[in-house]
Amino acid sequence: MAKRAQNKKLAEAKKNKKDEFYTQLSDIERELKHYRKHFKGKVVYCNCDDPRISNFFHYFSYNFEKLGLKKLITTCYKSQNMDLFSRNESEKAIMLEYNGDKNRNNIPDVDEIGVHQLKGDGDFRSEECIKILKQADIVVTNPPFSLFREYVSQLIEHDKKFIIVGHQNAIKYKEIFPLIRDNRLWLGFGFKGGAAHFINKHYEDYATATDRKEGMIRVSGVHWFTNLDINKRHEDLILYKKYTPKEYPKYENFDAINVDKTKEIPYDYAGMMGVPITFMDKYNPDQFEIIGVGIANAGLEIGVLPYKPEHKKYRKEVQKRGAVDGDLYMIVNGEVTVPYTRIIIKNKKI
Structure with missing residues (x-):
């Protein structure tokens, strides 16, 4: 409050x-x-x-x-x-x-x-x-x-x-x-x-x-x-976690995995990753490449797809939590999950 x-x-x-x-x-x-x-x-x-x-x-x-x-x-x-x-x-x-x-x-x-x-x-x-x-x-x-x-x-x-x-x-x-x-x-x-x-x-x-x-x-x-x-x-972020599909689910509408905490970025994943905005405090351009930002109203297109037809019924519910069409979303345990703003990055050293 x-x-x-x-x-x-x-x-x-x-x-x-x-x-x-x-x-x-x-x-x-x-x-x-x-x-x-x-x-x-x-x-x-x-x-x-x-x-x-x-x-x-x-x-x-x-x-x-x-x-x-x-x-x-x-x-x-x-x-x-x-x-x-x-x-x-x-x-x-x-x-x-x-x-x-x-x-x-x-x-x-x-x-x-x-x-x-x-x-x-x-x-x-x-x-x-x-x-x-x-x-x-x-x-x-x-x-x-x-x-x-x-x-x-x-x-x-x-x-x-x-x-x-x-x-x-x-x-x-x-x-x-x-x-x-x-x-x-x-x-x-x-x-x-x-x-x-x-x-x-x-x-x-x-x-x-x-x-x-x-x-x-x-x-x-x-x-x-x-x-x-x-x-x-120019200081590398020390990475210690190994990628597993279960711990790092993919977004339904963008080809990237979700990472909830900056310190848990997997050291062995070569594809795109959605990381919290707090990642920017640890960003080293020699270690990572920034692709885009996963938030619709930022006006920065990174190719996020709209809700799939079978998930549209969840749209009103997630909109109540501040989400809009174009935001990244996942299916976790059968439910639609919309994370907070995600910066899309790739590890340049893999």
Whole structure:
């Protein structure tokens, strides 16, 4: 019940464009330590960051010299105040620019940070912000979940490197999945425990987990997305289970076997396999090939056949559980079974 309530609130956030979930400094530090070699001599742009509470700006400004950055730029949507230490609202959007420590106290002092009013509203899609984007080498931020498709499309269009926060459900988006399949985007190291705590202004945290935090919302399935190479994506997933037809049934409407858990991918099966979406966290392009995604409303055709006539009577029942024509399904113990989203893969090393 608690999870359903939380999902409802997140859906409301997406619908109402209130998905202002600010990332914790500890989460940023934990992830970005794996990318240090990429930052030397680079211009970093955080284009969805409230300067009053942006932990991305904090991380990069305090680690400017350690990372060897060339420049740090931050922009945000309007209604932010030019006073860095104020929470009063202003109708003007601003840009922060930091070029490093000048007085050698290893602290980004206020007088070392350039604060500029923008002419527009600071929307990342505005011509003004796109002009700034073109100057950047790497974009690092937590964009609005409701605009994730559009946000990533812009980064790809301008050929930018990036490390951004998003929900794992984005993997299924028709605008995002082809980028993953074609190795133009992949998952980073991830959040501790597979969930993130965000500072939020709008919603009560309905999570029942013991690690809930006051003034924050706990969101499961949140991940880092990047196109910067990291060691993790070249580590083989250790496979230990042998294929048996009984344990790995085939789909009725697609020539692939079903695998319920990523860790149980059989080491000796050469054909196509449907694996959970969580597989993407272990994906190594040297070990596996991604064929497609087995979900009808993703708009990505992989040749899934419709229900067989003798199984159509089950359609209404499975539709109640959120399935639609075009989803993968199996017959297990004489009953129609519709698994959750499946990524279709093949083992390249067999």
